[in-house]
Amino acid sequence: MSRYLACGRFRLELNRPLIMGVVNVTPDSFSDGGQFNTPAKAVDHARKLIEEGADILDIGGESSRPGAQGVPAEEELERVLPVIRALRDGSVPVAVDTVKPEVMRAAITEGASMINDIRALRETGALDAVAASDAAVCLMHMQGEPRSMQAAPRYHNVVDEVKAFLRDRAAAATAAGLVKERIVIDPGFGFGKTAEHNLDLLRSLAEFKTLGYPVLAGLSRKSTLGQITGRPANERMPASIAAALLAVERGASIVRVHDVAATRDALAVLGALG
Numbered sequence: 001m002s003r004y005l006a007c008g009r010f011r012l013e014l015n016r017p018l019i020m021g022v023v024n025v026t027p028d029s030f031s032d033g034g035q036f037n038t039p040a041k042a043v044d045h046a047r048k049l050i051e052e053g054a055d056i057l058d059i060g061g062e063s064s065r066p067g068a069q070g071v072p073a074e075e076e077l078e079r080v081l082p083v084i085r086a087l088r089d090g091s092v093p094v095a096v097d098t099v100k101p102e103v104m105r106a107a108i109t110e111g112a113s114m115i116n117d118i119r120a121l122r123e124t125g126a127l128d129a130v131a132a133s134d135a136a137v138c139l140m141h142m143q144g145e146p147r148s149m150q151a152a153p154r155y156h157n158v159v160d161e162v163k164a165f166l167r168d169r170a171a172a173a174t175a176a177g178l179v180k181e182r183i184v185i186d187p188g189f190g191f192g193k194t195a196e197h198n199l200d201l202l203r204s205l206a207e208f209k210t211l212g213y214p215v216l217a218g219l220s221r222k223s224t225l226g227q228i229t230g231r232p233a234n235e236r237m238p239a240s241i242a243a244a245l246l247a248v249e250r251g252a253s254i255v256r257v258h259d260v261a262a263t264r265d266a267l268a269v270l271g272a273l274g
């Protein structure tokens with residue numbers, strides 16, 4: 001595995017776990033209830049996350065929560081472009097959470113350094129949109145589509161199937177011209193998976209590293225943590241910290257989280273053990 005991630009003008013060393021801070025510019029995200037649904041509020045929130053120690057910001061203009069409806073590209077761009085422009089000259093790379101090639105292209109042109117795609121560049125034109133740039137990409141596994149993915153998730157062997165999918169998508173990305181140093185893989189916790197599937201993936205997370213790419217884990221505030229603790233999304237911070245630590249212990253290079261300051265402290269304790 002490469003020791004760094006090539007991410008636009010940034011080179012992120014992977015000798016310690018990195019924190020990706022979530023900034024949803026959406027009215028309907030499950031996790032933060034549309035609190036940052038104007039560009040100005042999202043930018044303020046992003047700056048706070050940088051102060052708290054975020055290594056990457058993940059800007060999302062379309063909710064992918066179970067049951068979510070898609071938004072047109074123009075609306076997504078109206079949400080994310082002002083945020084990218086306000087943050088692009090800052091100290092940390094800006095990732096954009098999108099599945100649409102036209103949003104990817106515009107986001108990269110406006111200064112995004114990474115594309116975070118829950119469809120792993122399967123949309124027609126998405127591979128080319130990223131390959132034509134120097135942006136990094138996160139390839140995530142999802143069974144089905146957000147609208148219906150939680151209806152009846154089914155696998156013979158969730159770990160093997162998700163691994164095979166990510167191996168194929170990484171091969172497609174390298175065939176399209178991306179060097180390995182630009183690619184991150186993600187098993188996609190909660191995307192067409194039951195709580196048991198998610199726990200199987202977390203237990204076996206170390207196996208994903210054998211594919212040769214840094215692994216990103218996004219468990220923050222997710223419903224599996226709600227099922228375990230009985231708590232609503234806004235009370236899942238302690239469970240999210242535990243999940244982030246367990247993911248890093250199992251080899252995750254990047255954790256995608258809402259609570260950056262608390263995650264930073266928890267990872268500092270883990271790091272102190274050496």
Ligand code: HH2
Nearest residue numbers: 024029030031063064065140186189218
């Ligand atoms: N999870 C969410 C969105 N994007 N991207 C990656 N790579 N991995 C994830 O696990 C992941 C993701 C869902 O969380 P959130 O952004 O808080 O909610 P919403 O989809 O409602 O915006």
